Amino acid sequence: MSTKKFDYESLQDAHSIKTYLVSLIDSIEKGRIILKSNGEEMAMRVDDLMKFSVQAKKKDGQNKLSIKLSWSEIKPVIKEERASSMSIGS
Amino acid sequence: MLTTALKENLSFMVVEVARQLDETFDFLANGEASAFRKINSRDDYIDNLKTVIENCCFTTLSETKAITQQERDSIQATHTICVNLERIGDFCVSAADQLHYLNNHAILQHFDYQQIFDILAEHLQAVIPVLKEGDMGKALAICRAENQIDAIYKENFDKIMEALRSGKEIENLITVLFIFRYLERMGDSLLNIGEALLLSILGEKIKIEQFQALEETLTKSGLRASLAEVEFSSILGSRSGCRIRKVKSHDGQPLIAPQTQSSIFKEGNKEKILAEKNNLERWSEIFPGLTPRLFSHQESEETASLLVEFLPGRTFEAILLKGDPAELETVCALLHATALDIWQRTRKEVPVKANFIAQIMARMHSVLSVHPDFLRVRQDIGSSEVMPTDELLAKCRQIEEKLAAPFSVFIHGDFNVNNIIYNGAAKRIQFIDLYRSREGDYIQDVSVFIVSNFRQPVFKTHLRDRLNWITRDMYQMAREFAVEQGDETFEVRMALALARSFYTSTRFEWNNDFSHEMFLRSHFLLEKVLAHQDKPWHTFSLPTGIMYY
Incomplete structure (x- = not known):
């Protein structure tokens, strides 16, 4: 299976960070997050259910706040076979 | 310092290469077939010696604990010397081999190749003593021998060209030219040997041109010091593409003026060095004493050098x-x-x-x-x-x-x-x-x-x-x-x-x-x-x- 990656790191002030976050919130509301790098597009369909985690750490005066969304595009397979159709040995 | 085995093997190698030169000269002069066989078999021996010395160098470097920088320099110099000695040996074989293409042996005798062999033999003799005693003057003489060899090559080259213009003996003259070309390349190897000896004495890599630039700059600044009296400390490091060295006299006596113990020698890219010179002059007008005093400068076609005051502090x-x-x-x-x-x-x-x-x-x-x-x-x-x-x-x-x-x-x-x-x-x-x-x-x-x-x-x-x-x-x-x-x-x-x-x-x-x-x-x-x-x-x-x- 192919792996696609997008990577962006920068230094921002509060104002410009807000701009990025707002554009991500917009994308989530629209159901599709589009990330492009040098013309190469990576689209992620937003799911009804996503794992959302917030982690924070403070150590030696260094602060870190991670916001993470993760979800799977592969839906669980629901087999049509039902328990009732299975034969139970007598 | 160098191990006994290393010293002995290097001495052997110098002797063998000197003999190889003798034999090659004789062969070029007399053309006896048996001499060529000897040259070929001695070449194998020289190759073996090179391998032995190389192994010795690498083993000493990797196995000796707490090796000093000076020892490292010595080993590095020895290695460079042995590689270049072997090259001279190879050039002997190649030059001798050319004789087979000569239909008219007498034609070679119109050209003066003996001088080149004499210069090579004379300076090869000095290699081991210089390595032992660190005689800078002799190391420099070895470096400069290359210039002499180049000049002789040029003389003979011109003579061959002139002869070619007559339209006779073309094949033979081209063979003679090839022989001289190999002799000229032996000179290049001799220069590498000389520079390796400078490395072992000074503890740093220095090219003969830089050395000459320094010498001229010192002379021009009216300093009494000859190079033998001058001491170098290592390169002070520069990213600008110029090499910088601190220079002072051996006895600690002031070289320049009573209050100055040493000076800085900079050599490199002509544009940068000249910009620095002009700026030093400009600064001394605007703000005397803010920047180092300029003692002298020197220019050649591609490079330039400066001798400036070393600022204490x-x-x-x-x-x-x-x-x-x-x-x-x-x-x-x-x-x-x-x-x-x-x-x-x-x-x-x-x-x-x-x-x-x-x-x-x-x-x-x-x-x-x-x-x-x-x-x-x-x-x-x-x-x-x-x-x-x-x-x-x-x-x-x-x-x-x-x-x-x-x-x-x-x-x-x-x-x-x-x-x-x-x-x-x-x-x-x-x-x-x-x-x-x-x-x-x-x-x-x-x-x-x-x-x-x-x-x-x-x-x-x-x-x-x-x-x-x-x-x-x-x-x-x-x-x-x-x-x-x-x-x-x-x-x-x-x-x-x-x-x-x-x-x-x-x-x-x-x-x-x-x-x-x-x-x-x-x-x-x-x-x-x-x-x-x-x-x-x-x-x-x-x-x-x-x-x-």
Whole structure:
């Protein structure tokens, strides 16, 4: 299976960070997050259910706040076979 | 020092190569077939000796514990000598082999090849004694023998050409030319041997041309010292492509003037050296005593050299990293006073553009060769666009066109913390490395100073605090000056200048986290400037936190 990656790191002030976050919130509301790098597009369909985690750490005066969304595009397979159709040995 | 086995084998090798030369000469003179067989079999023996010596060198290097630098130099020199001796041996075989293509043996005898063999034999004899006794004069003589061989080659070459013009004996003359070409290449190998001997004596790699430049410069400056009386300390290190050496007399007696113990010899790129010379002269007019005195200079076709006063004292860098806080404060105050004095004395009512963005672009290739990923491509995060580096630079360059400094001053041009010297005895600040001095924007010097503080690879809190307050004080001093002078675009030009220094300094920084930090800071500043483009520039506020780490 192919792996696609997008990577962006920068230094921002509060104002410009807000701009990025707002554009991500917009994308989530629209159901599709589009990330492009040098013309190469990576689209992620937003799911009804996503794992959302917030982690924070403070150590030696260094602060870190991670916001993470993760979800799977592969839906669980629901087999049509039902328990009732299975034969139970007598 | 060298192991006995190594010394013995090298002595054997010199003897064998000397014999090989003798035999080759005899063969060229007499053409006896048996002599050629001997030459061939001796070549195998010489090859074996080379392998033995090489193994000895590598084993000694890898197995000897606590090896000194001098021992390392000696082994390195021995290795270079043995490789080049073997090459001379090979050239003997190749020259002798050419005789088979000669139909008329007598024709070779019209040309003087004996002299070359004599020179090679004479200097080969000196190799082992020089290695043992470290006689610099003899080492230099070995180096210079190559010039003699080249001259003889040229003489014979011209003679062969002339003979060729007659249209007779063409094949034979070309063979003779090939023979001489091999002899000339033996001279090149002899030069490598001589330079290896210099390495073992001086403890540093030095090319004979540099040595000659130094000798001429010393002579021209009227110094009594001959090279034998001069002592070199190792290369002081320079990124500018010039080699720098400290020179003093062996007995510690002053070479130049009573108050000067030693001087600095710089040799290299002609343009840079001459720029430095002109700037030293200019500085001594503006501010006598601020920069080293110029004793003499020398030029050849491609390179130039300078002999300048060695300034006693410590660099600002050494004081900021190791000095005590009170001393550092005194030195900072002096530095500020000196900078202000220079700015006031040299201020000219001429607007001047520093072209910080063009400076980034000019160094981009070197940055990318160290950090290939330090260039942003276009990216989109949802509806937010990230501007690629080249576009960001192009736009900031346009902005900068309208942002000339309102006046010019004479700037240092490379105002790094290690180009500032504090002379404790005289209680004064002095500048070195001035080849980039010019009429410019004072912000260039301030920003280079600030980033040279920033990129000190120290991460202990108390030292970082120190660097941060030095930066803050320098910035405040410059900002106050700007306010006094009515320089309204100070902060935005400072943003561009810092962006320039952060970006271009990454090429000297291998620590990826640290250099990445500078790369990010540079982009942040450029984006800030761009975001402000529709507002008046005097309202731009530099996010000063960017200067601290």
